[in-house]
Amino acid sequence: GRGEGLRSVRCVTAALCARYNGEIGDIVVGRITEVQQKRWKVETNSRLDSVLLLSSINLPGGELRRKSAEDELAMRDYLQEGDLISAEVQSIFSDGAVSLHTRSLKYGKLAQGVLVQVSPSLVKRQKTHFHDLPCGASVILGNNGFIWIYPTPEQKDDEAGGYTANLEPVPLSDREVISRLRNCIMALVTHKMMLFDTSILYCYEASLPHQIKDILKPEVTEEIVLEARQRLLDSEG
Amino acid sequence: MASVVLSEAEKLYIVHGVQEDLRVDGRGCEDYRCAEVETDVVSNTSGSARVKLGETDILVGIKAEMGTPKLEKPDEGYLEFFVDCSSNSPELEGRGGEELGTDIANTLYRVFSCENCVDLKSLCINPKEHCWVLYVDVLLLECGGNIFDAISIAVKAALFNTRIPKVRVLEDEEGTKEIELSDDPYDCIRLSVDEVPCIVTLSKIGYRHVVDATLQEEACSLASLLISVTSKGAITSMKKVGKGSLDPESIFEMMETGQRVGKSLHVALQKILDEEESLGTSRPKVGFLG
Numbered sequence: 012g013r014g015e016g017l018r019s020v021r022c023v024t025a026a027l028c029a030r031y032n033g034e035i036g037d038i039v040v041g042r043i044t045e046v047q048q049k050r051w052k053v054e055t056n057s058r059l060d061s062v063l064l065l066s067s068i069n070l071p072g073g074e075l076r077r078k079s080a081e082d083e084l085a086m087r088d089y090l091q092e093g094d095l096i097s098a099e100v101q102s103i104f105s106d107g108a109v110s111l112h113t114r115s116l117k118y119g120k121l122a123q124g125v126l127v128q129v130s131p132s133l134v135k136r137q138k139t140h141f142h143d144l145p146c147g148a149s150v151i152l153g154n155n156g157f158i159w160i161y162p163t164p165e166q167k168d169d170e171a172g173g174y175t176a177n178l179e180p181v182p183l184s185d186r187e188v189i190s191r192l193r194n195c196i197m198a199l200v201t202h203k204m205m206l207f208d209t210s211i212l213y214c215y216e217a218s219l220p221h222q223i224k225d226i227l228k229p230e231v232t233e234e235i236v237l238e239a240r241q242r243l244l245d246s247e248g
Numbered sequence: 249m250a251s252v253v254l255s256e257a258e259k260l261y262i263v264h265g266v267q268e269d270l271r272v273d274g275r276g277c278e279d280y281r282c283a284e285v286e287t288d289v290v291s292n293t294s295g296s297a298r299v300k301l302g303e304t305d306i307l308v309g310i311k312a313e314m315g316t317p318k319l320e321k322p323d324e325g326y327l328e329f330f331v332d333c334s335s336n337s338p339e340l341e342g343r344g345g346e347e348l349g350t351d352i353a354n355t356l357y358r359v360f361s362c363e364n365c366v367d368l369k370s371l372c373i374n375p376k377e378h379c380w381v382l383y384v385d386v387l388l389l390e391c392g393g394n395i396f397d398a399i400s401i402a403v404k405a406a407l408f409n410t411r412i413p414k415v416r417v418l419e420d421e422e423g424t425k426e427i428e429l430s431d432d433p434y435d436c437i438r439l440s441v442d443e444v445p446c447i448v449t450l451s452k453i454g455y456r457h458v459v460d461a462t463l464q465e466e467a468c469s470l471a472s473l474l475i476s477v478t479s480k481g482a483i484t485s486m487k488k489v490g491k492g493s494l495d496p497e498s499i500f501e502m503m504e505t506g507q508r509v510g511k512s513l514h515v516a517l518q519k520i521l522d523e524e525e526s527l528g529t530s531r532p533k534v535g536f537l538g
Contacts, residue, residue, distance in 0.1 A: 093253040123261040190274040223274025
């Protein structure tokens with residue numbers, strides 16, 4: 012009978028307000044904090060600032076060549092302080108700092124949308140972190156806990172390699188979806204639910220009877236999250 | 249003040265959203281975030297309150313101490329404000345928050361400088377000699393935008409919660425006065441908070457103005473107007489903050505909005521305070537772990 016006690020030992024994997032520990036291949040969303048010699052400093056909620064080297068970006072227009080001194084001078088034209096980017100972790104330095112790359116058309120500068128910062132441990136690791144949700148908006152679930160919600164782009168061609176931001180006003184219908192998604196993600200986070208496409212979508216659908224601004228009222232939040240959690244359990248079988 | 253850096257596209261998104269009366273979190277231009285108010289959170293104060301407005305987190309403690317009245321107002325007590333910005337923002341670390349703290353304290357002095365917003369006469373014990381001094385200590389625990397409104401709500405809630413022990417002045421035959429404190433700890437005076445103003449901050453974003461701006465929205469706003477409004481809708485003071493300028497016409501619009509929003513804010517706050525009061529001492533305290 013003594014062995015019973017051992018079975019109840021639980022393993023706690025990650026603290027909830029942790030910093031992000033980079034792993035190669037992770038998709039992250041980050042904010043440029045500094046432009047330096049041949050590199051950008053990027054804030055990704057890790058212990059040390061991440062770096063994005065000039066050599067690990069795609070040039071506008073998708074030109075493939077060695078980066079010259081002119082490119083170095085034009086670095087601030089590509090990305091400047093405050094800009095948001097999506098990127099992939101290329102390597103990790105010995106001190107734990109993360110080196111990023113954006114050498115794919117999926118990655119690059121982010122334009123109009125909303126950033127939500129959550130604990131990195133709440134983002135579920137999945138095959139893809141870019142989701143075009145059927146409700147009419149897209150999300151990037153960064154492994155570092157930065158979540159980017161943006162209107163689904165109409166055509167997916169490489170407009171100048173992702174450096175020109177679309178500054179047209181976003182229509183009201185798209186805004187409503189984005190705001191609702193944002194509040195749903197906040198609701199899931201306050202109840203410590205894992206974030207992935209299905210959980211967000213279920214929460215979104217559960218929130219539809221309520222007004223967008225009401226989602227963050229504690230009693231409504233609880234009701235929505237309970238409903239989403241029940242549907243998740245049902246679908247898992 | 250704690251600030252955030254945003255990219256141009258993000259700012260544009262926020263500004264367009266405000267123009268269409270749909271903000272990032274789904275609120276309209278005149279909606280407040282959900283606020284949590286709890287009074288009597290610090291046991292060794294005369295009155296205290298904690299207010300959470302979105303991410304903004306404010307703790308106010310009021311301590312009543314005996315002092316001498318000011319010369320120009322011998323039959324009144326007075327209020328002293330002190331603001332401590334121990335916010336976990338790196339900019340406010342160490343002495344960095346001092347400037348902001350004094351700035352907020354000065355604003356509070358101005359807001360409370362109007363006649364009859366607090367019944368200062370009731371704080372007098374013995375004209376020219378003794379009065380109660382209320383030390384209002386504001387602690388900024390977390391800064392998530394719109395700190396002025398949150399602080400004024402917290403100060404009002406704490407004043408509502410303040411209990412000052414009753415004292416009597418005894419005079420013997422030789423004319424020496426003695427102050428006697430009541431033995432019963434529940435024998436105390438309460439302050440009337442009906443006239444205490446609340447601050448409503450209106451931030452100009454694009455062509456419109458919003459109340460209760462988040463940090464991100466504050467980053468998009470060039471100028472904002474602080475209006476202190478009483479529960480009857482009277483404006484007691486006004487202050488412009490930010491480096492931008494405001495059109496006189498829009499100031500009037502903002503004042504109207506401020507009055508309207510301020511009135512409903514007072515009603516909601518008073519309702520919550522009365523509700524909490526009616527629960528009595530058996531109320532389960534949430535405190536800082538909830």
